[in-house]
Amino acid sequence: KAGVTQTPRYLIKTRGQQVTLSCSPISGHRSVSWYQQTPGQGLQFLFEYFSETQRNKGNFPGRFSGRQFSNSRSEMNVSTLELGDSALYLCASSLVADYEQYFGPGTRLTVT
Amino acid sequence: EDQVTQSPEALRLQEGESSSLNCSYTVSGLRGLFWYRQDPGKGPEFLFTLYSAGEEKEKERLKATLTKKESFLHITAPKPEDSATYLCAVLIIQGAQKLVFGQGTRLTINP
Numbered sequence: 561k562a563g564v565t566q567t568p569r570y571l572i573k574t575r576g577q578q579v580t581l582s583c584s585p586i587s588g589h590r591s592v593s594w595y596q597q598t599p600g601q602g603l604q605f606l607f608e609y610f611s612e613t614q615r616n617k618g619n620f621p622g623r624f625s626g627r628q629f630s631n632s633r634s635e636m637n638v639s640t641l642e643l644g645d646s647a648l649y650l651c652a653s654s655l656v657a658d659y660e661q662y663f664g665p666g667t668r669l670t671v672t
Numbered sequence: 673e674d675q676v677t678q679s680p681e682a683l684r685l686q687e688g689e690s691s692s693l694n695c696s697y698t699v700s701g702l703r704g705l706f707w708y709r710q711d712p713g714k715g716p717e718f719l720f721t722l723y724s725a726g727e728e729k730e731k732e733r734l735k736a737t738l739t740k741k742e743s744f745l746h747i748t749a750p751k752p753e754d755s756a757t758y759l760c761a762v763l764i765i766q767g768a769q770k771l772v773f774g775q776g777t778r779l780t781i782n783p
Contacts (some may be wrong), residue, residue, distance in 0.1 A: 603759065603773040615771050650715050660706060661771060663715035
């Protein structure tokens with residue numbers, strides 16, 4: 561069974577640009593969550609989608625947004641990039657709510 | 673505020689030297705506690721889920737236990753390949769599920 565896949569794996573952007581990251585969950589998983597990981601803050605929850613609806617959102621500015629498609633694939637978008645957005649962005653999928661989450665390899669975003 | 677604290681931040685052991693990692697939490701609406709292993713540059717790898725106090729799970733040299741306020745990850749006779757960062761996370765339900773992570777314990781096993 562294929563795991564969670566994320567594309568691209570690495571990305572370099574300039575301040576002020578925007579970026580879109582993609583996540584394909586494990587087949588059959590309907591819940592997709594996004595996390596930001598930095599050395600200083602650790603893993604922080606961004607948002608969770610289930611059946612194309614955002615059900616929960618972490619404490620991040622509105623520049624961070626996401627969506628989920630009918631096939632459960634998800635994208636997250638960051639607009640007007642700042643240097644502090646440099647991080648590893650992780651996507652995790654789970655079968656349903658209240659169940660263990662499986663993580664993808666992440667997208668390493670560097671903002672210069 | 674929901675909080676998860678892991679200790680120690682870093683631990684260096686000799687091969688074969690057993691030890692335990694701690695994860696304490698203060699959250700409302702706890703639905704489960706998860707342990708993950710993360711290698712540098714990779715996503716966290718799921719290890720265990722614990723749902724109720726007194727529950728224990730084992731996998732190879734690892735055993736996870738849960739009380740009402742904390743969880744322990746016991747490592748028995750570790751090998752160098754067990755070197756990684758071990759993350760603890762609690763699943764809380766506030767309308768929808770959310771994982772709250774600790775900062776992790778960086779474990780190094782010297783041969």
